[in-house]
Amino acid sequence: MFALVKSIDQKPRRRLHEVLAAQGVLPRQRVTFLSDGGDSVRSLPGFLHPHSEHMLDWFHIAMRIEQLSQTARGLSGVDMNTRKDEILHQLQRTKWFLWHGNVSSAEDTVTNLLDDIDGVQAELDAADRQNHAVLKKLSRALTEFNGYIVNNRPGIPNYGERYRCKERISTGFVESTINQLVAKRMVKKQQMRWTPRGAHLLLQIRANVLNSDLAGAFQRWHPGFGVAEEAKLAA
Numbered sequence: 001m002f003a004l005v006k007s008i009d010q011k012p013r014r015r016l017h018e019v020l021a022a023q024g025v026l027p028r029q030r031v032t033f034l035s036d037g038g039d040s041v042r043s044l045p046g047f048l049h050p051h052s053e054h055m056l057d058w059f060h061i062a063m064r065i066e067q068l069s070q071t072a073r074g075l076s077g078v079d080m081n082t083r084k085d086e087i088l089h090q091l092q093r094t095k096w097f098l099w100h101g102n103v104s105s106a107e108d109t110v111t112n113l114l115d116d117i118d119g120v121q122a123e124l125d126a127a128d129r130q131n132h133a134v135l136k137k138l139s140r141a142l143t144e145f146n147g148y149i150v151n152n153r154p155g156i157p158n159y160g161e162r163y164r165c166k167e168r169i170s171t172g173f174v175e176s177t178i179n180q181l182v183a184k185r186m187v188k189k190q191q192m193r194w195t196p197r198g199a200h201l202l203l204q205i206r207a208n209v210l211n212s213d214l215a216g217a218f219q220r221w222h223p224g225f226g227v228a229e230e231a232k233l234a235a
Contacts, residue, residue, distance in 0.1 A: 001207045005200035034171045036060045037152040056155040057171040058099075064148065065095045068141055074134045083120060087113065087138070101158035103149065110146045114139060 002019045006012055025031060034057040069091050075084040090113045097106035117139050124132065149156070159169045194202060208217040 001210050003203040003207050005196050005203070008196050008200040032168075034168065036171070037148060037155070054155045055157055055169075056152040057169065058159050059170040061098055061156075062095065064145055065091055068138070068145060071134065071138045071141055075132065075138075076134075080132070083116075087117075098149070098156060099159050101156060101161075103153050103156050107146065107149060110142055110149070114142050114146070117142070 002015065004012055004015055009015060020031070031052045033052060033054050035054065037056045037060060069088055072084055072087045072091065075081075075087075090109055094106045094109045094113075097103070097109060117135055121132070121135055121139070124135075162169050204217070205214070208214040
């Protein structure tokens with residue numbers, strides 16, 4: 001395990017390089033990095049391994065589409081029921097396209113869905129009816145999701161094919177690792193939180209404890225750590 005706060009760590013690439021080297025990863029070895037698709041996480045591995053492959057994990061795609069579906073289910077009113085069913089159907093089509101790596105069709109489906117929602121909003125405005133708040137929220141979320149897919153286009157493979165070949169497609173195990181490392185004190189909803197610097201330092205301790213390497217880390221950080229005590233014991 002390793003963790004860092006990128007805005008605080010002055011040499012994040014070196015930290016990742018050292019972790020990979022400690023695990024026996026060779027400079028020319030092909031490595032696959034799965035991530036949530038964030039800009040900083042996506043750009044970090046590419047500078048280290050020219051033969052590395054970045055892949056957007058399926059968990060975050062599925063989670064975002066489920067959030068969009070939950071928003072769409074909030075549409076109410078007799079005139080919205082048919083539109084709600086159609087929106088949910090189009091979201092499932094988008095998920096199916098992405099599962100098979102068909103990014104172009106997924107983008108087209110989301111774009112058409114945005115156009116349809118804009119049309120519904122225009123109809124409401126023309127009829128002097130109050131614009132539906134859920135439609136506005138859904139439109140914003142779809143626009144953000146479309147940008148997310150466009151930015152991660154090179155890292156979206158054919159998940160179905162990888163799954164059938166028993167290759168990893170998700171970072172659910174990473175999410176559980178994050179829960180181990182972070183704990184409640186760093187969650188935004190908690191009243192007391194760590195500063196970014198405090199969080200970064202705490203993460204270094206937590207990662208080394210979970211890796212059973214805290215003593216070795218202290219000796220690297222503080223070369224004199226434990227030397228005097230060992231001398232006394234030897235005497």
